[in-house]
Amino acid sequence: MRKSFSAVLKAIPETRDKNKSTYSQHDIVMSAFACMYFQDPSFLAFQQRLENKLKSSNLKTLFEVKDIPKDTQLRDVLDKIPTENFSDVFSHMFEQLRRHHHLKEFEVIPGIYLCSVDGSQYHSSKKVSCEHCLTKQHQNGVTSYSHSVLQGAIMHPSQRQVIPMMPEIIRNEDGTKKQDCELNATKRFLSQLRERHPKLGLMICGDGLFSHQPMIEETLKQAMHYLYVAKPDDHTYMMEWISAYKEIPSYQYKDDKERTHNYRWQNKIPLNGKENTVEVNWLEYQLTNSQGKITFQNSWVTDVNVTRDNIKTLVNAGRCRWKIENECFNTLKNQGYHLTHNYGHGKDYLSDNMYILTLLAFYFHQIFELTDKKYQACRVTYGSKRQL
Numbered sequence: 001m002r003k004s005f006s007a008v009l010k011a012i013p014e015t016r017d018k019n020k021s022t023y024s025q026h027d028i029v030m031s032a033f034a035c036m037y038f039q040d041p042s043f044l045a046f047q048q049r050l051e052n053k054l055k056s057s058n059l060k061t062l063f064e065v066k067d068i069p070k071d072t073q074l075r076d077v078l079d080k081i082p083t084e085n086f087s088d089v090f091s092h093m094f095e096q097l098r099r100h101h102h103l104k105e106f107e108v109i110p111g112i113y114l115c116s117v118d119g120s121q122y123h124s125s126k127k128v129s130c131e132h133c134l135t136k137q138h139q140n141g142v143t144s145y146s147h148s149v150l151q152g153a154i155m156h157p158s159q160r161q162v163i164p165m166m167p168e169i170i171r172n173e174d175g176t177k178k179q180d181c182e183l184n185a186t187k188r189f190l191s192q193l194r195e196r197h198p199k200l201g202l203m204i205c206g207d208g209l210f211s212h213q214p215m216i217e218e219t220l221k222q223a224m225h226y227l228y229v230a231k232p233d234d235h236t237y238m239m240e241w242i243s244a245y246k247e248i249p250s251y252q253y254k255d256d257k258e259r260t261h262n263y264r265w266q267n268k269i270p271l272n273g274k275e276n277t278v279e280v281n282w283l284e285y286q287l288t289n290s291q292g293k294i295t296f297q298n299s300w301v302t303d304v305n306v307t308r309d310n311i312k313t314l315v316n317a318g319r320c321r322w323k324i325e326n327e328c329f330n331t332l333k334n335q336g337y338h339l340t341h342n343y344g345h346g347k348d349y350l351s352d353n354m355y356i357l358t359l360l361a362f363y364f365h366q367i368f369e370l371t372d373k374k375y376q377a378c379r380v381t382y383g384s385k386r387q388l
């Protein structure tokens with residue numbers, strides 16, 4: 001994995017003056033990655049620990065860093081590398097996992113992987129900003145600056161690990177007046193995802209923001225399936241259409257806790273009242289407790305034909321969407337990865353690259369958890385990754 005990552009880093013075009021650069025780009029990015037990998041909250045403390053000969057030699061042998069760069073150079077160089085350069089690491093790792101049959105258990109329908117997408121903010125400040133920050137004007141005249149990302153990750157209801165894909169950064173580009181947004185980033189994300197994995201069977205899973213005609217058409221255009229949350233209030237025309245049926249397909253059963261699982265669905269219905277409306281398949285799930293009180297309910301639209309045989313699978317797939325929030329973003333923010341910790345903001349790409357490197361460290365750890373028996377045993381013994 002490290003070799004494959006190194007190869008990508010060595011291929012990044014050099015942007016600096018050769019005579020002035022002391023450290024290679026490879027050594028700089030790899031050192032920053034090592035800091036995330038060891039979950040160190042501060043470059044400075046990390047550098048100081050590296051003064052210790054043993055640690056330094058660890059960085060050299062584990063990460064093949066020849067010369068350990070200084071803190072400031074590290075930030076300067078990382079600020080100049082366009083984030084897009086890291087995308088190959090994600091697709092290479094994914095292909096390796098897939099080819100070696102580690103992802104077989106992740107297929108939600110035979111040959112189809114569920115890719116959940118969601119936006120997340122990883123920088124927010126009223127002071128620290130750059131030209132690419134998203135801005136928000138508050139009523140009291142204060143402007144806040146933020147960086148966000150549209151993240152996609154492969155997941156499965158019964159698998160604890162999630163496999164992050166190369167995210168799409170939501171950022172304002174030079175010369176554009178209109179702010180970038182989650183929906184635009186999603187369109188770019190889907191098109192990039194298809195380009196990187198031309199033949200991969202995918203089902204995109206997203207919240208209510210996505211269950212509208214343009215996004216559905218965009219998903220189908222990329223030859224992907226979709227499973228998008230469809231709240232009744234957002235789809236009054238469709239809900240009226242459904243309620244006009246005398247009877248619709250349904251299925252229910254009681255579990256050993258006396259809870260009732262209710263499923264209802266209807267295929268081939270219009271999403272909206274427009275003449276060119278897209279036709280969708282609708283499904284709903286309700287969970288009621290032993291007193292008959294509804295404790296959970298949600299509904300979705302999909303292009304997959306819903307049947308008595310696949311309704312449970314589809315509902316389970318739709319319900320595991322929370323994993324992107326919980327297993328991915330929350331882990332990055334609160335489980336030792338220091339995602340929102342300010343490592344430095346930079347002018348161009350520093351803030352975004354810090355997100356990517358943190359995500360890559362998380363990805364490496366996810367791969368170990370999924371594939372490496374020794375790592376799994378070490379985690380049992382040492383608990384937190386930081387401790388390990």
Ligand SMILES: [Zn+2]
Nearest residue numbers: 129130132133
């Ligand atoms: Zn910024």
